[in-house]
Amino acid sequence: MRPAKISESAVRRLSLYLRVLDAFELAGKTTVSSGDLAELGGMTPAQVRKDLSHFGSFGKRGLGYPVSELRERVTEILGLGRRWRVGLVGAGKLGAALFFYDGFRGQGFDVVGVFDNDPGKIGQHWGRLVVEDIESIDRVVRAARIEMGIIVTPVISAQSVADLLIAAGVGAILNFAPTRLRVPPGITLRNVNLEIELESLAFALTHENGA
Amino acid sequence: MRPAKISESAVRRLSLYLRVLDAFELAGKTTVSSGDLAELGGMTPAQVRKDLSHFGSFGKRGLGYPVSELRERVTEILGLGRRWRVGLVGAGKLGAALFFYDGFRGQGFDVVGVFDNDPGKIGQHWGRLVVEDIESIDRVVRAARIEMGIIVTPVISAQSVADLLIAAGVGAILNFAPTRLRVPPGITLRNVNLEIELESLAFALTHENGA
DNA sequence: GTTCGTTTGTGATTGATTTCACAAGGAAAG
DNA sequence: CTTTCCTTGTGAAATCAATCACAAACGAAC
Structure with a gap:
């Protein structure tokens, strides 16, 4: 079993x-x-x-x-017999698109924390949430008992954000930044790299027939 | 070689x-x-x-x-020694996030057509482009010689959009709709399914240790 | 020019995943 | 109750991908 x-x-x-x-x-x-x-x-x-x-x-x-x-x-x-608390780091366009996408809630995933390091974004109201400073990741993740993190930041911040999330107790990360994150054993990491997807299409089109 | x-x-x-x-x-x-x-x-x-x-x-x-x-x-x-012309179908939040993301342009992918079926979106100016009606896919794809399609529509429209793109000559599709598309042989399809990614995290967290 | 340390390129090997093929289980009909 | 028709569950086989291990190639040092 x-x-x-x-x-x-x-x-x-x-x-x-x-x-x-x-x-x-x-x-x-x-x-x-x-x-x-x-x-x-x-x-x-x-x-x-x-x-x-x-x-x-x-x-x-x-x-x-x-x-x-x-x-x-x-x-x-699949572990979907319960709801999962998710933290979203990066309040840019892609972060917003994910936040307001209903599909996640439908499958049992609740985004209960949003973080950014841009003073212009911190304090914004997103639905019932307020965008928090990345500095507050440790506090908020612990308080809201966040279990998974989604990273939608630029490459430059991605690793440090991952480190913060892991230090705060997050056990799984979905990374959209086009860079390889290093995580300790026991932490689950999945990457979604849109550039790689497009490049794989380019490869296929280039090599499909002697063209 | x-x-x-x-x-x-x-x-x-x-x-x-x-x-x-x-x-x-x-x-x-x-x-x-x-x-x-x-x-x-x-x-x-x-x-x-x-x-x-x-x-x-x-x-x-x-x-x-x-x-x-x-x-x-x-x-x-990888076929990146040239630029690729990409059509984006679905002018919602995720479509906008992808459109305004600089990473694609940097890797050689130019979005040269944006489509939606919402009258409220059709006609909007996005950068130098105007959002076109999905009905115009065939005309615009041919005119702009679009080679790849990105589908960011709801599940309900995804298959018909794929069919339109393929009929217009598109050879590769990147699909974000959480549904399985059927495409004829010779057409390259890649799926990005964010729900599946999260579910795989849930599975990992659920099964990692007798918890 | 010979020796030494390094690193490639690749056949052989191991490992993982998918597919095959068939015995065993169950429903339904007469 | 027996026969027939399906479909599962699963070892065995086949396919596919990753790793190993080592000969061959090259630069540098002397």
Whole structure:
């Protein structure tokens, strides 16, 4: 039930299954086969079954998986059976876009702290929150029991912000700054690097056909 | 020189090498070893050498790689020796954040078309551009010879926008809508799904220690 | 010009992930 | 109750990616 080691990509597929299951539940289906899940999720039936089998056996042979129950189980596995408190560092345009995006709240993530080091931004009201000074990260993260950090600062500040968040007890960081952050063992780091994404498109277009 | 098949992850590492090389060039170094690149890029020396060897042999044994020349070669390999014309669909907060982000221009990507279907947004001036109706995608993409699309629309519109872009000749799409797009063979698709990133953090925090 | 220390390039190896293929389980029909 | 038709769960096999380890190449020193 608590498996040895699940690959990063398998975990990401679980998130996809969850969305497909939502769609099936909305459509009123009560059971789905691994083939159904694979079809809409864009992978193979065998992979769906293998992924799910790491966490137990939820399906009935000959019939498939019960939509509602599987959705609950995957939600639980992903750690989405509760709400998460998130701190957002960087109150620029991208920070604002993320803050006001509803999708996070819908999935259980509440941004309960916003930070910047620009005196022009500190003190601004964002929804019910006030933008705090980066200097206050330690205090606010502890007071609000913030568990995850999102870094949307320029490259130059990213590492020091990460250090501050970690010192204050944050255990996981989502980094949008296009730089490699160093974090101690035990801290989970994921990077979203938009430049790399575009560059990978450029590579694909350049090499797809002798062009 | 034109290798058979390069893994997606190897291409992404090339982007990282490019950034590390920039840093070394700025610092005035003329040569770097695979060890140096690995140190700052966060991978192993062997991997650096293997990645680079797919495209030729750029280094000198006993000495390392010439920074400036290697930077040029990697730039060329990634297809960044030219500028790319990009269309941005979705003029919401996230679209605006991406549009006004300087990093893309710096890497050779010019957003030369912005689209939305909200009458309140169509006609707005963004920098030198005017936000166009989604209905005009076909005309504008052809006229401006747009090569890549970035989709930052709600889920509901994402697939139809992708279809429009592809029909107009776009060969690569970067999709931010949290849904799976279907694209024909030959079209390159990359997804950035922020919900999945957060969920993978939640999974990590939930499973890291019996907590 | 020989030796020494360094670093590349790469075949071989190991490791991880995906796919295959099939036995076993279950529902349904007669 | 037996047969038929599906679909799961999972070892085995195949594919793909990362790491190892070492011969070959080069510069520097003397």
